[in-house]
Amino acid sequence: MKKITTSLCSLGLLTLAGSCLADINPYVGVDYYQAWMQGKDSELFNKNALPKSYPGASIYGGVKWMENFATEVGIDWSAKKTKDTTETVNVRPFGSVNVSESNKVRRNGYHLDLVGILPVNECFNVLATVGAGWVKVKVDQTLTASAGALSANLGQGSISSKYRPLARLGVGASYLFTEMFGVRAKVNYENTARVKVNFLGTDYKPFKNTTSLTLGAFVQF
Numbered sequence: 001m002k003k004i005t006t007s008l009c010s011l012g013l014l015t016l017a018g019s020c021l022a023d024i025n026p027y028v029g030v031d032y033y034q035a036w037m038q039g040k041d042s043e044l045f046n047k048n049a050l051p052k053s054y055p056g057a058s059i060y061g062g063v064k065w066m067e068n069f070a071t072e073v074g075i076d077w078s079a080k081k082t083k084d085t086t087e088t089v090n091v092r093p094f095g096s097v098n099v100s101e102s103n104k105v106r107r108n109g110y111h112l113d114l115v116g117i118l119p120v121n122e123c124f125n126v127l128a129t130v131g132a133g134w135v136k137v138k139v140d141q142t143l144t145a146s147a148g149a150l151s152a153n154l155g156q157g158s159i160s161s162k163y164r165p166l167a168r169l170g171v172g173a174s175y176l177f178t179e180m181f182g183v184r185a186k187v188n189y190e191n192t193a194r195v196k197v198n199f200l201g202t203d204y205k206p207f208k209n210t211t212s213l214t215l216g217a218f219v220q221f
Helices: 002-022
Strands: 025-036 053-066 069-078 081-091 097-120 124-146 152-161 162-176 181-190 197-199 202-204 211-218
Touching: 025 069, 025 181, 053 097, 053 211, 069 124, 097 162, 124 181, 152 197
Parallel strands: none
Antiparallel strands: 025 053, 025 211, 053 069, 069 097, 081 097, 097 124, 124 152, 124 162, 162 181, 181 211, 197 202
């Protein structure tokens, strides 16, 4: 009798595990990624000397564990954006001198999100995400000065941050055209005001928080 009971319990556990595994749906997707990350005034940068928007792409993969919950990891990167500014200063004995600053900025990152899913019907889902992101920013800076027909290169160099953990929030929606193929759109928030760059031994936080829009397609299995 004991052996029969043990066998029945084992069979029940295997059936339950099989049922749970049958509900698991891995998925992968590619998004267009548009981030708005404005600069802020600091001793290192003027807020108007940094780009405000960063187009790029995002690749992600996840597992839908049940109807209302999934976990997801992804990589985000942007194209390099350039912002040129010029300021006129009075320098003796040259008089008015135009100081030009060119900043080429690129941001990269990756993330881990928990995804809440609210099915509206068989095809349409409302999404909410909370998670952590890691963002790195690199700034290539060139300074030049000109007075009349004279110009001089004041210097150039690169300033980078380290990957720093950030909080992430997002809301969006997805739509399935078939059992495997769908599209989704999300609005995301990241507290990139935590990103630090180090210059000559001093840490600066030159950016505000980021709002981003992702729009793309995914395949689930």
